[in-house]
Amino acid sequence: MVKIDVLSSGSSGNAILIKTKKSLVLIDNGLSYKKFKELISMVNLEVGKINYLLITHEHDDHIKGVPLFLKNNPIPTFISRNVAEYLKLKNGSHGLINFVEAEKNYDLGDFEFTPFALPHDASETFGYLIKSEGIKIGYAADLGTAGENTVSKLKGSNCLMVEFNHDLDMLKNSFYPEPIKLRIASKLGHLSNDQGKKLLSKCISSETLAVYLMHLSKETNTKEFALLSAFEMIFDKKIFVEATNHIFPSRPFVF
Ligand SMILES: [Zn+2]
Ligand SMILES: [Zn+2]
Numbered sequence: 001m002v003k004i005d006v007l008s009s010g011s012s013g014n015a016i017l018i019k020t021k022k023s024l025v026l027i028d029n030g031l032s033y034k035k036f037k038e039l040i041s042m043v044n045l046e047v048g049k050i051n052y053l054l055i056t057h058e059h060d061d062h063i064k065g066v067p068l069f070l071k072n073n074p075i076p077t078f079i080s081r082n083v084a085e086y087l088k089l090k091n092g093s094h095g096l097i098n099f100v101e102a103e104k105n106y107d108l109g110d111f112e113f114t115p116f117a118l119p120h121d122a123s124e125t126f127g128y129l130i131k132s133e134g135i136k137i138g139y140a141a142d143l144g145t146a147g148e149n150t151v152s153k154l155k156g157s158n159c160l161m162v163e164f165n166h167d168l169d170m171l172k173n174s175f176y177p178e179p180i181k182l183r184i185a186s187k188l189g190h191l192s193n194d195q196g197k198k199l200l201s202k203c204i205s206s207e208t209l210a211v212y213l214m215h216l217s218k219e220t221n222t223k224e225f226a227l228l229s230a231f232e233m234i235f236d237k238k239i240f241v242e243a244t245n246h247i248f249p250s251r252p253f254v255f
Pocket of ligand 2: 142
């Protein structure tokens with residue numbers, strides 16, 4: 001069994017759980033410890049059961065909760081050298097901090113993962129391809145452009161977790177200052193609904209069983225817009241599609 005629980009996605013904080021037969025893996029933790037514990041109990045899991053932590057990049061919405069989380073739960077953590085330096089986490093400290101590199105394969109027994117580089121305005125940003133029990137999960141959120149490498153990593157995944165950050169018109173008409181608008185829409189910012197849709201169109205296959213729309217902006221997107229975009233491209237009615245929530249668990253998917 002492989003189960004996916006998105007506890008929270010977006011600029012208010014990110015935390016994604018993947019449960020395999022023997023492991024519970026957390027991707028990012030941008031939540032307060034109190035909120036994290038509250039959300040994980042809502043999906044009937046426990047903080048103490050998490051075995052591994054994977055980090056995507058150093059933006060606050062992804063790592064804000066990491067120091068306190070690790071203090072309370074010192075578990076093996078997989079992180080790029082750049083982001084670890086930013087967080088002042090040392091390789092081998094407590095035997096737990098492991099530097100990982102893009103394009104390398106890491107085998108942890110009942111699951112394996114491959115980080116891959118995403119174009120985003122952090123020191124280094126990873127997407128992750130995770131495999132367990134023959135199930136492939138492709139995660140790519142917080143990216144400004146979806147290039148060939150992202151497509152080749154995600155293609156063939158049974159679950160696609162892809163950024164649908166903003167509606168371009170809502171962004172243009174938003175109260176954000178001009179430099180912020182430019183940053184979000186830039187090649188190192190975030191994917192719009194249209195860009196997310198294009199990425200999906202290149203990655204969806206007969207293997208696709210589930211699609212999560214990730215990192216929706218509270219100010220410049222709505223679930224309806226994101227889902228409408230996605231459904232312009234997802235024709236198979238059997239595919240599970242979920243627009244993820246801010247600070248609230250999304251519908252789980254179980255393989
Ligand atoms: Zn983010
Ligand atoms: Zn980011």
